[in-house]
Amino acid sequence: MTTQTQPIQAYSLPTPNGQKVHVMLEELGVPWVYHRIDIGKGEQFAPDFLAISPNNKIPAIVDPEGPGGEPISIFESGAILKYLGLKFGQLYPTDPRQQVKVDEWLFWQVGGFGPMLGQNNHFTLYAPEKIPYAIKRYGEETLRLFRVLNTQLEGRDYIAGDYSIADIASIGWAQSWERYGATRAEHPNVIAWIERLNARPAVARGLAFGKAS
Structure with missing residues (x-):
């Protein structure tokens, strides 16, 4: 089973879309860090956030231990769920x-x-x-x-x-x-x-x- 030593960085809010990632990470039991993106203050348009979420929407994640051991950023909640399910071999079937x-x-x-x-x-x-x-x-x-x-x-x-x-x-x-x-x-x-x-x-x-x- 894949393990995670460095925490996954989650850029999110407690909205229904953000909650998908929160629930998934909690179900997986892997280390993760929450970064609140205050959309009321326009933080979703900050260059640093746009670099990982070009659609300026939450959620997005950065996995410091991505494919080949190199960091990877993922935006769009469905893509994040599928990535995490495939990486950790949980909550996504193999058949x-x-x-x-x-x-x-x-x-x-x-x-x-x-x-x-x-x-x-x-x-x-x-x-x-x-x-x-x-x-x-x-x-x-x-x-x-x-x-x-x-x-x-x-x-x-x-x-x-x-x-x-x-x-x-x-x-x-x-x-x-x-x-x-x-x-x-x-x-x-x-x-x-x-x-x-x-x-x-x-x-x-x-x-x-x-x-x-």
């Missing part, structure tokens, strides 16, 4: 068919579940002008995605079979299910899955990490 299943649901989250819930948040909570069409569109898409996830979890404890980065990618976004209009009656498998993951100590630590900063 090619099962890898496809995990990848499908990882990309479902980064391409749909996260962005659509993010747009829902923006137009419902933060947009200076309340646009009924946008609120309705993203509200309906949010609930559609919760229904998709509920169907996938029918008869399963975890999204892609065994517990994996597919679950870690989605758990932070799913936490606010009540605010999005999801219900126990209509989405029982999702709520049970959320409660199952929240009972994991590493998930609880990862979701809480940085909130007091």
